[in-house]
Amino acid sequence: MAIGIVTCSTSCIPPEIAAGVGVEIVPLVLVIDGREYRDGVDMTRSQFYAALAEDESGVSTSTPTTGSYLEAFRRLERDHDGIFCVTIASRFSASSLAASKAASMITSIPVEVFDCGTAATAQGQVVLAAARRACAGKGMDEVREAAERTSREVVLCAAVDTVEYLKRGGRLGSATAFLAGALNIKPVFRLAGGEIEPVARSLSMKRAIDRMAGEAASASKGGRSLHLAFFHAEALQEALFLKERVESMVEHSDSFLTDFTPVMGRHTGPGVVGLSFY
Amino acid sequence: MEELSRYCLMSIMRAGAVSLEEKQDVVNRLNVFPVPDGDTGTNLYLTVMAGLEEVEGGGSGTFQGMMSAFARGSLLGSRGNSGIIFSQMTEGVASEICRSERAVTTGDLKRGIEAGVRLAYRSVRNPVEGTMLTVLRETSRAVGEARGGVRELLRGAYASSVESLAGTPGLLPALARAGVVDSGAAGLVAIIEGAAMAVGVPAGLVDWESLAPPGRDVSYSGPESGVEFFIRSDPERLPALEEELSRLGDSLVVAGAGPSFRVHIHTDEPLSVLDVARRAGEVTDLEVVSFSRFREGGEGHRRPLTGPRVLAFCSGDGVAELFERMGAATMLGGPGQQPSTGEIIRAIRGFGGGEVFLLPNDPDALQAAGMAARMNEACARVIPTRSPLEGIAAMEEYLEGEDPEISEAKMARAAGKVRTGAVARAVREFDLGDVMVGEGEFLGFLDGEPVVSGAGPADAAVAVADRLLGADGSSLMTVFTGAGLSEEEEEATRGAIERRFPRLELDWYSGGQPHYELLMGVRKDSE
Numbered sequence: 122m123a124i125g126i127v128t129c130s131t132s133c134i135p136p137e138i139a140a141g142v143g144v145e146i147v148p149l150v151l152v153i154d155g156r157e158y159r160d161g162v163d164m165t166r167s168q169f170y171a172a173l174a175e176d177e178s179g180v181s182t183s184t185p186t187t188g189s190y191l192e193a194f195r196r197l198e199r200d201h202d203g204i205f206c207v208t209i210a211s212r213f214s215a216s217s218l219a220a221s222k223a224a225s226m227i228t229s230i231p232v233e234v235f236d237c238g239t240a241a242t243a244q245g246q247v248v249l250a251a252a253r254r255a256c257a258g259k260g261m262d263e264v265r266e267a268a269e270r271t272s273r274e275v276v277l278c279a280a281v282d283t284v285e286y287l288k289r290g291g292r293l294g295s296a297t298a299f300l301a302g303a304l305n306i307k308p309v310f311r312l313a314g315g316e317i318e319p320v321a322r323s324l325s326m327k328r329a330i331d332r333m334a335g336e337a338a339s340a341s342k343g344g345r346s347l348h349l350a351f352f353h354a355e356a357l358q359e360a361l362f363l364k365e366r367v368e369s370m371v372e373h374s375d376s377f378l379t380d381f382t383p384v385m386g387r388h389t390g391p392g393v394v395g396l397s398f399y
Numbered sequence: 400m401e402e403l404s405r406y407c408l409m410s411i412m413r414a415g416a417v418s419l420e421e422k423q424d425v426v427n428r429l430n431v432f433p434v435p436d437g438d439t440g441t442n443l444y445l446t447v448m449a450g451l452e453e454v455e456g457g458g459s460g461t462f463q464g465m466m467s468a469f470a471r472g473s474l475l476g477s478r479g480n481s482g483i484i485f486s487q488m489t490e491g492v493a494s495e496i497c498r499s500e501r502a503v504t505t506g507d508l509k510r511g512i513e514a515g516v517r518l519a520y521r522s523v524r525n526p527v528e529g530t531m532l533t534v535l536r537e538t539s540r541a542v543g544e545a546r547g548g549v550r551e552l553l554r555g556a557y558a559s560s561v562e563s564l565a566g567t568p569g570l571l572p573a574l575a576r577a578g579v580v581d582s583g584a585a586g587l588v589a590i591i592e593g594a595a596m597a598v599g600v601p602a603g604l605v606d607w608e609s610l611a612p613p614g615r616d617v618s619y620s621g622p623e624s625g626v627e628f629f630i631r632s633d634p635e636r637l638p639a640l641e642e643e644l645s646r647l648g649d650s651l652v653v654a655g656a657g658p659s660f661r662v663h664i665h666t667d668e669p670l671s672v673l674d675v676a677r678r679a680g681e682v683t684d685l686e687v688v689s690f691s692r693f694r695e696g697g698e699g700h701r702r703p704l705t706g707p708r709v710l711a712f713c714s715g716d717g718v719a720e721l722f723e724r725m726g727a728a729t730m731l732g733g734p735g736q737q738p739s740t741g742e743i744i745r746a747i748r749g750f751g752g753g754e755v756f757l758l759p760n761d762p763d764a765l766q767a768a769g770m771a772a773r774m775n776e777a778c779a780r781v782i783p784t785r786s787p788l789e790g791i792a793a794m795e796e797y798l799e800g801e802d803p804e805i806s807e808a809k810m811a812r813a814a815g816k817v818r819t820g821a822v823a824r825a826v827r828e829f830d831l832g833d834v835m836v837g838e839g840e841f842l843g844f845l846d847g848e849p850v851v852s853g854a855g856p857a858d859a860a861v862a863v864a865d866r867l868l869g870a871d872g873s874s875l876m877t878v879f880t881g882a883g884l885s886e887e888e889e890e891a892t893r894g895a896i897e898r899r900f901p902r903l904e905l906d907w908y909s910g911g912q913p914h915y916e917l918l919m920g921v922r923k924d925s926e
Binding site: 304305319321322323324325327330331332334335339362370 | 721724725726791795796797798816873874875877902904906922924
């Protein structure tokens with residue numbers, strides 16, 4: 122008997138990898154013109170981004186329901202000693218509330234809900250670090266410790282193709298000044314330690330990608346091996362370039378490429394490319 | 400002639416300037432690499448002119464006053480490294496002789512020159528021998544040892560400077576390889592030669608025409624200054640004046656109803672323009688607006704209250720557009736159009752106070768930028784970018800509202816991570832041992848040093864890229880194409896690079912820069 126791992130689909134873990142380490146993925150809810158779809162189940166991410174590009178106003182996302190967390194916990198309840206559930210940073214979504222509510226309804230085994238303070242593939246890497254411990258038969262303490270350490274160390278970088286979505290959504294905040302006076306540039310952001318900060322304003326997407334690769338390269342200074350994850354929203358070519366560039370530059374133990382989570386993609390618009398590493 | 404009169408000083412200085420004006424092109428061609436981007440003669444000449452203008456506009460009666468005006472003018476008007484060194488020299492002379500109110504003697508002048516040499520050496524971070532500095536130092540020693548009056552002093556200075564100039568290739572291997580003497584040193588000798596001639600020392604120690612290797616076609620059209628002044632003159636004399644002036648330049652405008660007329664002309668010979676005008680009437684409010692000026696129009700020229708506080712020196716419209724797109728203010732720079740220290744200071748003032756970051760984007764603009772930053776009461780910080788590709792990398796790191804110390808460090812670090820390559824057409828044969836290039840062939844540079852040659856721009860570009868990228872070739876290379884690259888050459892070059900490096904991504908822009916057919920940059924993270 123081992124620890125079961127649950128997370129929401131904002132972790133961007135590709136289904137085959139999730140299946141390989143036995144992670145239960147609870148789908149986010151995508152809302153388009155008032156109709157609800159389960160992220161990755163009823164609707165692909167390409168379909169979501171196509172709808173977003175077509176008409177932003179009718180598109181939104183919602184946290185997984187308490188019911189869907191409860192379903193996942195129930196599936197694991199019978200043959201596990203405990204459940205460790207990793208949720209997206211509460212500043213981005215209220216998933217941890219729904220998960221906690223569902224956790225309180227499980228009484229047979231302990232269920233821990235962990236707010237990982239990050240999102241997207243960085244969240245996914247926290248989940249996978251925990252899952253690898255769980256697969257090795259470790260107990261709750263060691264699983265939690267792996268998740269905590271990874272969430273502290275993981276860095277996520279993303280470049281957006283256009284700042285229009287961020288501007289319209291009022292999500293730019295202090296970053297507005299950072300873009301002042303510049304036309305058609307590609308801002309690069311960094312999410313680490315729970316904080317989003319602007320990193321650079323690149324002349325082109327290619328240069329933004331090169332810049333992000335540089336972030337990974339400096340993290341691997343001294344030959345340190347990294348865990349890598351890459352993501353994109355309808356920008357596969359760019360993401361492949363980033364992946365090839367980083368993989369050729371840094372030692373790495375594992376690496377995957379996936380679609381960007383609609384929770385954030387809703388606000389950045391299509392064209393986002395990025396990576397996370399630790 | 401133990402004591403120096405004002406009149407004497409003025410005529411000596413003007414003779415020096417005229418002599419340099421005549422030899423400007425030769426000095427420009429004294430270029431270590433056979434790429435027609437030499438502008439030492441022009442930079443030095445404009446610096447001297449700026450000093451003279453200040454004297455003529457200031458009208459201070461004393462010798463000391465004139466010398467300080469000259470020093471002030473040449474400092475503000477200094478451009479290029481040679482101009483800065485020259486202006487420091489004059490500053491030293493001025494500060495020394497201005498200590499006394501009495502008539503200035505040759506002894507004062509000797510001490511002044513010694514002080515000037517010290518100041519000039521200090522102004523250069525890493526003084527290199529075999530340059531203008533060497534000639535300054537050796538000449539000042541000869542001056543110190545000279546007996547007699549001003550004529551003997553200048554005779555000694557002339558002879559010594561010529562000897563010192565001839566020795567420069569022996570001190571700097573790059574000069575010896577290229578078969579030239581140092582250009583800044585030659586410019587200085589040209590000034591001294593003119594000054595010596597003014598007091599009756601016979602010239603002829605230097606065969607100027609044979610000094611510079613023949614260079615074919617210098618692709619940029621010659622230097623151009625805009626000269627403006629008011630002239631009080633009899634209206635009947637105006638047609639003759641216009642006639643004479645029109646032979647010295649173009650865009651001539653003579654406006655006004657008299658008795659004072661405003662004259663504007665674009666010319667390569669501002670001194671001759673002035674001579675002609677003086678003969679026709681009283682000249683006031685003289686202004687020589689030379690090459691460098693703010694680029695006119697364009698988004699980046701407006702200075703919003705928010706937005707990047709970055710001033711980028713740009714050569715090439717495409718390059719300037721990229722900097723402007725990123726929100727930087729731009730001013731004309733690069734070979735042959737370096738901004739003067741005074742122009743940089745005015746541009747910094749255009750930001751209305753506060754911190755300003757300067758991106759010189761050219762090795763020869765670093766000193767003028769540094770000088771402007773030191774002189775300006777506002778806090779300007781120079782990010783030592785030696786190429787527009789380093790400049791862009793630095794610009795990308797600029798974040799609004801960040802602590803300037805942090806911004807400076809980040810921008811400098813990003814610039815330092817760029818390895819640059821370049822391809823330029825050679826205008827003469829060149830033999831560097833490992834690298835040989837024929838006239839009209841292409842020379843490839845790596846971080847400013849020539850490393851390869853090729854029959855066409857494509858061959859040279861591939862060879863440079865080979866060295867820039869290393870074995871893997873998986874990278875991003877940003878390329879700015881120059882004004883001199885034809886469409887066919889551009890297509891062939893891009894195709895050749897893509898075939899040779901299938902894993903390479905190219906970020907390709909039309910830079911429009913003169914002299915360099917291609918500027919290339921690669922970010923080096925692994926080093």
